[in-house]
Structure formats: structure tokens, C-alpha cells
Amino acid sequence: MNNIIEVKNLTKQYKTLTAVDNLSFNVKEGEILGLLGPNGSGKTTTINCILSLLNYQKGTIKIFGKEMKPDSYDIKSKIGVIFQDVAVFEELTVYDNIDYFCGLYIKDKKKRKEYINDAINLVGLNEFKKFYPKQLSGGLLRRLNIACGIAHKPKLIFLDEPTVAVDPQSRNNILDNIKTLRNQGTTIVYTTHYMEEVEILCDEIIILDKGKILAKGTLDELKEYASIEEKITVEINDLKEEIIEEIKEFKNVDKISYERNILLITYKKGKNNLGELIDYLKSKKVKYNKIFSERPTLNDVFLELTGKELRD
């Protein structure tokens, strides 16, 4: 697959602060690249540099094989952007807002009307066409924000934290829309600090912190960074200390803790750890309410790489 975006050695400084530090990555056609990192990690700045909105000190940026400049109108015509902050006119209706932004790309009125209706259908704003933004809930407003960014059917879409502060229903709708767009062959760059979204959506993931790439790869590749392989959580009332000590001696156990009736065991590696634990508890006639096993998450990877939680 072709590279749709090629970023090499991108560096952006605000006076003494290095917001983006020597970033290099590619985005392939049709894939969803997730930029994952806490607030202030440089995700939005990276996007703004790619879009030629911001000056940067070093690096090259190519989109669709051409150098991206502020007057690269041929490139811009194939790009759609959904910014973190809602970017719509308060004085225009839902329909007029989409028409205005779509009109900046599509001159043909008939074609534009068709595109607008497609966008409205996609985000589910059919009943709200004549509503003004202030009449919409936060979630619906985010959907309008998306419709304004994608109505012209771009080949490349940047979504900058599109699900911040939205209700679960709208969030699911937005994630479904993104999947639909991906299925239509659109290349997407998706920034978020919600690791679950990245896990669900992204083909490739870049973990950013303080403007630097900490790790990049597929979800499975990134999970290799985690030193643990399995986490088992058991809800037990009044667990005796001697049993905890015995479990500690199990092969592959890395850490163990027991707080508020929750026993948490992390394993470095190994298979059938859950079965072994269930058998042991049964043999000791220990009764438990719940028991479940988890694979390491991106948060564990982030914790491993930075020593802090993703949402710190």
C-alpha cells in the first residue's frame, strides 16, 4: 500500500518548549493510524503541522506524495479535518453549516446537496437539519462537527479527539461512523487519549509523550512492550495471609496484591495461569465471587514506558 502521509524528523518548538521532537512516521492508504498520548503530548500540534497551519523548525511533510504547503490546494481538496473543539457557526442551522463547509470544496450545487444528505445520514442528524448548534446536545454537536469535516468525501481524514465529553450513545455513533469511513477506503489519522478507542479502531498506533514517539506498531506489537502478559482479578472475602504467600510462590507470578476483597495477580508470562489458580483455590476450599483474566492493555504499555498512567 502507498504511503498517504510521510513525516520525517518533524520538530516544533514554542520558545523553549519542544512540543514535537523529531517525529517520523508514515500512514498507509486505507489504514487508521492512532496517535495516543496524554494531554499535552503533542498530538494536536503534530496534526496542525501536517496541515500546514503551524510553522515548524525542522522536518519534511508529504501528503499524497507531495510536499504539504499552505497553498497546496490540490492536496487540501482531498483532506477532511475534525478538530477537537467544535468548529461550526452558531448562527447557521445544521444544514447550512454543512453546506457552507462542503461548499468550500464542492462547487456543483446538485452534487453538494447529495453529499450533504449523505453526511447527515451518516452521523444521524436527519431530524435536526433545521436546528441551530445551541439547540443541540453535546453529542449531537460533535456529530455536526464530524459532518462538517467529512461532507465533501475526503480521502484522508484527521480526527482530533472527536469523542471528548460526549455521551455513550453519541460516542458509539461516532466510532461506528469512523469504521464506516474506513470500510469506504478512507485513510484516517485518529488522535485520542482513550486507549480503548485506539484498541477498537486503529491498525497502527503511535504512543506519544512530551512530543516524542515512545512506541509504534500494531496493537499486538505494542503489547510486547509490556513486561506482564496476564492479569487475574479475584473477588474473595477474608483471604488468609498464608494463601497469598503460597500464591506468590507460583511460577510466573510477578506481583500480587489484596485490597478491599480484591486479589490482583500479574503474571510475567506463561499459559493456563487462570486454570492453575482456580484449581488451587478449589483445593484450599476458598470461595470467590468473581474471577477473570485480562491481557495487558495499552495503559500497561504506557505505564511500562513512562512510569505513569496514560490519564495522569
Add this chain to the structure above:
Amino acid sequence: MLYHNLKYSLKVLLKNKGLIFWTFAFPIILAIFFKLAFSDIENKEKLDIINIAVINNEEYNSDEIFKNTFAELSNKDSENYMLNITYTDLSKSKKMLDNNEITGYLLFSNNEVNIIVKNNGINETILRYIVDEIQSNKEIINNLIENEIRENNNFSIDYKTITENVKKQVLDNNIKLNNISNKNLSYTMIEFYTVIAMACLYGAMLSMYIVNMKLPNMSNVGKRISISPSNKNKIILGSLFASYILELIGISILLIFTSLILKVDYGNNLPLVFLTAIVGSLAGLSLGLFLATVIKTNENAKIGILISVTMLECFLSGMMGITMKYIIDKNIPIINKINPANMITDALYSLYYYDSLKRYSLNILSLLIFSIILIVISYITLRRQKYDSI
């Protein structure tokens, strides 16, 4: 693209109630307020005859123009009667002033007319205004005298005949000296002119708001527009056209309302009054563009700056009383020369009071230069396509 932006900019501006209030309704409300507040004062003032003293020295007696004009203005049988003049000496004049018997006295000395007043009230302002008006027309009158001498080819012509001819010219309305008469003097007129100036400059809110919306370093909508394949200049131009159209509609409504309903007298040259409004609105438009593009602060702060600057400019050009305009004109004339509110006010004022369009044209030219300077600075700023931070 131009039409697309024009259409939606109009929609955005028309839907913004705050902007519509400040640019359409507020000047009309202010004009009504002025009418209610000042019409009574003006009526009262019309009944007042101002008592003054003139030092009856040799220099005064040799100044035929002042002498004749004062004779007319103090003639009880004349419709121009507005001054009760006592011709006396300096010591008596001082005494009269101390005893509040007169508003002030005039001392003609070293080719200058010295106005000595005790207070800074309306009568004092009118007195200053009268003397100023006569002074400013003296040059024109002297030219007329010279012409009279040349045409008659008689250097020993009887001075009385010349004065009569001059008076005839004056009465023929070639020079509107009679405008300073009691019948026509309306110093509150200047307040209405400043309302027109304010309305023109408040139009800046429209251009500032809509251009602000289109700039990536000023709004999120601007960021979205900036990454579109549309030419930024065309987008800004469409927005400016929209705000200019609305400005012109607003100012036309104000002119029609003040003229027909409030009976504000704009003189006989209505096309030039409208030209003043058109050029004044351009100055407002460019001020808004300048604030949007050059000043780096949030929109509310910009509106605060705009309202403060506009109100100050209107105040200096006489909105709260013609005395201020007089003081600035006399003491710091440069302020009013670069003050767009004063340019508009003065253009309307000169259109009403003078037959000659010299002063009017100068004001219109100054407004155009003011607008061009702001537009050029804004354009240079707009040419930047990338930002250090947004």
C-alpha cells in the same frame, strides 16, 4: 466562492442579535435620545440673547467685516438678532464680566480677536463659534473685496460700497454667514453628525466579527476554513462585502430615520451626505478588518477595544458637546485630523455650513487615506499563511 461566502456571511451577521443591535438599533436609539434631550435645551437657547462687550478700540473700528457682522447680529429688528453688544473700554468690560453682566468680551489686538470669558458654558461656546465663523469667512470676504476692487478698477473706491456689495453677496447666500444666526444655529446638529460617525465606525463590529471567524489563529471555524482548498483572500473579500452591505443598509436607515422622523437638517446636498456615509462606512469596515487581523487577543477584548476607541473618537469630535471639538481643534488639531469620527462629523458639518467643497473634500480624502492605510496593513498581516501558534 465569493458569492458562497457573501451569502453565508450575510446569514451569519444577520442572525447575530448583538451585532445587529449595536450597528442598527443603537445609533437610532442614541439619536432619539439626543433629540429628546437636546431639543428642549435648543429651544430654550433660541430665546437667549447673548450679552457681550466689545472693546471699542481703533483696531476694532478698522475691521469692517466684524463691525458689519456684529451690527447685523445685534440688530433687534433683524431675524439674525442674537447678540446684545456693549461697546466699551477694557476696564468696564472686565467689571461687567466680573459682575456676570456679560458672557464675555472681545479685544481686538495685533490682528487677533481675543475672547475673554469666565466660564465654559453654552453661551461661551456659541460666542467662540460666532467669532470663529466670522474669522474663517474673513479670508473669503477679503477676496471678494479684492475682486470688487479689481473689477471696478478703482483703488479709491468708497469702502461703504464695497461692504454693501459684500453684504449683498452674503445675503445672496454665497457665503453662509447667516447660518450662524439665531435662526439657523443648531449646535446640537453636531451631536447628530457624531451619531452618524459613530454608526459608521460601529460598522467595524460587523467586519471584525466576520473576519475573525475566518482566521485560523482567531477561531476554530477559521482553522477549518484555512485547511480548505479555497483562496483565503476570496473568503475574506466575500465576508467584507457582506459586512459592507449591512453597514450601508444600517447607515441608510439611520440617515432616513434622523432626516424624516427626527427632522435633522443635513442641508441640501443629500448625495454628498450619502457619499460621506459610504466613505465613513468604509473607514469603519477597514477599522474592523484591522482589529481582526492585527490585534492578537480574544474577540470580547477586541469588541471592548473597538467600543472604547469609537466612543473616545466620537467624544473628541463633539458627541457630548461641541466644546470638546472646539478645544481639540484649537489646542491639539492633529488629534481631530487623524480621528475618523471627526472626519465624518466635520465632512457633514462643512457640507451644511459651507458652499465650498474644499473642507468637505479634504475630510473625504482623509477618510479614504485612513481606510487605505488600515486595509494595506491588514492585507500584509493576512498574507501570512502559517502561524507560530494557534
